[in-house]
Amino acid sequence: MxxxxxxxxxxxxxxxxxxxxxxxxxxxxxxxxxxxxxxxxxxxxxxxxxxxxxxxxxxxxxxxxxxxxxxxxxxxxxxxxxxxxxxxxxxxxxxxxxxxxxxxxxxxxxxxxxxxxxxxxGDNESLVVRKESGVTSLAGLAGKKIATPFASTAHYSLLAALADAGVAESSVQVIDLQPPDIQAAWTRGDIDAAYVWTPVLAELQKTGTTLITSRQLAAKGKVxxxxxxxxxxxxxxxxxxxxxxxxxxxxxxxxxxxxxxxxxxxxxxxxxxxxxxxxxxxxxxxxxxxxxxxxxxxxxxxxxxxxxxxxxxxxxxxxxxxxxxxxxxxxxxxxxxxxxxxxxxxxxx
Incomplete structure (x- = not known):
């Protein structure tokens, strides 16, 4: 925090x-x-x-x-x-x-x-999880390492997504990384998921699965x-x-x-x-x-x-x-x- x-x-x-x-x-x-x-x-x-x-x-x-x-x-x-x-x-x-x-x-x-x-x-900011993690829902993130730039819109959206899904923040490990560092950590396999924006998001989506987008959160009132x-x-x-x-x-x-x-x-x-x-x-x-x-x-x-x-x-x-x-x-x-x-x-x- x-x-x-x-x-x-x-x-x-x-x-x-x-x-x-x-x-x-x-x-x-x-x-x-x-x-x-x-x-x-x-x-x-x-x-x-x-x-x-x-x-x-x-x-x-x-x-x-x-x-x-x-x-x-x-x-x-x-x-x-x-x-x-x-x-x-x-x-x-x-x-x-x-x-x-x-x-x-x-x-x-x-x-x-x-x-x-x-x-x-909209869809340019999303939560993506590694395909090999086997996670297919927000609930499956428990125990996983999630990277996002702290104090950013992505950080806010990540917290909102977890809260909406009933996933306690304490059950995941949220790591503060800037977008270029997120891409590097993803490539090394150091993180399981990330909430970030394009153009880094587009690179992560090539080997990841999108769990939720900021457009979907906006529909829930989190614009x-x-x-x-x-x-x-x-x-x-x-x-x-x-x-x-x-x-x-x-x-x-x-x-x-x-x-x-x-x-x-x-x-x-x-x-x-x-x-x-x-x-x-x-x-x-x-x-x-x-x-x-x-x-x-x-x-x-x-x-x-x-x-x-x-x-x-x-x-x-x-x-x-x-x-x-x-x-x-x-x-x-x-x-x-x-x-x-x-x-x-x-x-x-």
Missing amino acids: VRPFALLAAVALAVGLTGCATTDSPGGGAATGDPAAPAELRIGYQLIPNGDLIVKDQQWLEKALPNTKIIWSRFDSGGDVNTAIVAGSIDIGLAGSSPVSRGLAAPLNIPYTVPWIFDVI TADLAVVTKAFATTYPEALSTWLQQQDKAVKLVRSDKTAAAAAIARQLNLSPEEASRQLDELVLLDASEQAKPEYLGTAEKPGGLATNLHAAAEFLVGQGKLEVAPDLATYQQGINPAALAAAFPG
Whole structure:
């Protein structure tokens, strides 16, 4: 189990390691003379086949913000993104709904908000067991070693799946590994099962059996998503740059719908996959354009925050029940943690 003080210790170390960096603005660089454009925009991305990789591949941000240096930094989990945000290393990042639910809660209280939903997680995040284990149901996992990145959406989904099946967490050995390490441990035969996301998931499924997917858990009320988080300092200082960023993300979703071949090719280049495999993985996610994100079930509006806040609050309450979070903040904390106003500013009318 990872206690909050362990994550705080990691944050303190990260702050110490980055303390020598000099910044003159929330964007991480000297002023450009243009109040609408930061000198730098530092983005934390993950290898997830959604619109963010299309924006990166097509260099749309670089073209839309020619006076800003765009710095892309890869992370393996939302927990790492939380640490980087607290350390002041990035301005915008991708984190799953479970890490964001933790990030907005004490003791972290990370000063960021959610202006965009990268994707609603579906079949791209699943629990897979080795075929030779003979396990065919969740109940059969008792006594097995299961790997997942702690404090991630996969970790949350694993706990939810076990609880729903009546399998005590104490009856299994849950191991904290990042996706690349999960693949290596699977290859060595060190683990029996794993709850993880693509592209590592796709490799495990070649020799494993899928027991449950996050899409199936969503149908049971345990919805997970990949969210954008932006520091309050950046959003306040550079609202026009944030609007530009949001517009590129919407452009990527629309490309998936209008020219899936081009979208899959862009993702394939970023993940070093065939276009066919990238297209298949893309189909496992639910992508939402700007108009859909403003609906009541998602971000909602500034006047009436949407269902995402309720989902984050429910996740926090579940994590408290599992002993992974000490206290769940009230719903208002999560309503304040989502940022539909930024979306409305980027897409007026």
